Amino acid sequence: MTKLSVNINKIATLRNSRGGDVPNVVEFAKDIQRFGAEGVTIHPRPDERHIRYQDARDLKPEVYTEYNIEGNPIKSFIDLALEVKPTQVTLVPDAEDAITSNAGWDTIKHKDFLVDVIKEFQNNGIRTSIFVDPVLKQIEGAKETGTNRIELYTESFAHQYGLGNKEVVKPYSDCAVLANNLGLGVNAGHDLSLDNIEFFKQSIPGLLEVSIGHALIAESLYLGVENVIQMYLRKLK
Template sequence: MTKLSVNINKIATLRNSRGGNMPNVVQVAQDVQKFGAQGVTVHPRPDERHIRYQDARDLKHHVYTEYNIEGNPVRKFIDLVLEIRPTQVTLVPDADDAITSNAGWDTLKNRDFLMDVIQEFKQNGIRTSIFVDPDLKMIEGAKITGTDRIELYTEQYAHQFGLGNTQAILPYQEAAILANQLDLGINAGHDLSLQNIRFFKENIPGLLEVSIGHALICESLYLGIENVVNMYLNKLR
C-alpha cells in the first residue's frame, strides 16, 4: 500500500488568520494519525506564514507515524531539521516569495550543493527526498546526489487529468520506472486529490508515499477529515 502523509500547513494558515490556537495544529496531527494516516507533513517557510518553526518542534513529540519536514535547505531550515530529526526531510527549491511549491530541483546544476546537504542529513539518520519534475535527466541527477528518495512534483499531472487528459501520466510512469531501476524510492505530491489519486497510484510502479494537504483539507470542509482520510486510504490500497 502507498502511504498517506497528511500535510497540515492549511490548518496552520487557518489558525494564523485569527491568532490564538484554533484550530490546534498538534491536535489535528494527532487526529489524522488516529484516523489512519501513516504520516504527517509540514512545510515551514522562512516567513512562517503557515507552519511555524515552533510548530515543527512541538509536533516532534506527537507524530508517532512518519514525520516529514519539507523545505528549502537554507541554514535555518537545516538546523531545524537536525534539531528535530524527523523520519524524512524533503528538499524543495522554494523561492522566498513563492505562494506554493512551483518547480522541482535542477539536480544537475545543484548537484554539489544537494550532495553536501544530503550527506549532512544522512549522517544524522534522517531519510532524504528531493522534489523533482518528471524529467529523466533530473532523476539521474538525483541519484548522483545520494538521496534516498525523490518526490515527483505532480501539479502538471493533476491539471491535465482534470481536463480529461489521462496521457499526462506517461512522463511520471517513465520517471518512476527509471527511479526504480536506480533504486530510488518514489514519493509524490502537489495537487493530488480524491479525483485523481487512484489513477496516479495505479499507474506509478513502486509509489511509496503521497503527501497531500490543500485538496485533502478542502475536501474535508464538506466531507469531514476522518471520512476524507479514509477515502484516500481506500484509493491507495
C-alpha cells in the same frame, strides 16, 4: 500499499488567520493519525506564514507515524531539521516569497550543493527526498546526489488530468520506473486529490508515499476529515 502523509500547513494558516491557537496544529496531527493517516507533513517557510518553526518542534513527540519536513534547505531550515530529526526531509527549491512550490530541483546544476546537504541529513539518521519534475535526466541527476528518494512534482499531472488528458501520467510512470531501477524510492505530491489519486497510484510503479494537503483539507470541509482519510486509504490500497 502507498502511504498517505497529510500536509497540515492549511491548518496552521487557518489558526494564524485569527491570531490564536484554534485549530490547534498538534491536536490536528494527533487526530489525523488516529483516523489512519500514515504520516504528517509540514512545510515551514522563513516568514512562518503558516507552519511555525516552533510547530515543528512541538509536533516531534506527537508524530508516531512518518514525520516529513519539507523546505528549501537554507541555514535556518537545515538547523531546524537537524534539531527535530524527522523521519524524512524533503528538499524543495521554493523561493522565500513563493505562495506554494512551483518547480523541482535541477539536480544536475545543483548537484554539489545537494550532495553536501543530503550527506549532512543522512549522517544524522534522516531519510532524504528531492522534489523533482518528471524528467528522466533529473532522476538520473538525483541518483548522483545520494538521496534516498525523489518526490515527483505532480501539479502538471493534476491540471491535465482534470482536462481529461490521461496520457499526461506517462512521464511520471517512466520516471518512476527509472527511479526504481536506480534504487531510489518514489514519493509524489502537489495538487493530488480524491479525483485523481486512484488513477495516479495505479499508474506509478513502486509509489511509496503521497503528501496531500490543500485538496484533502478542502475536501474535508465538505466530507469530514476522518471520512476523507479513509477514502484516500481505500483508493491507495
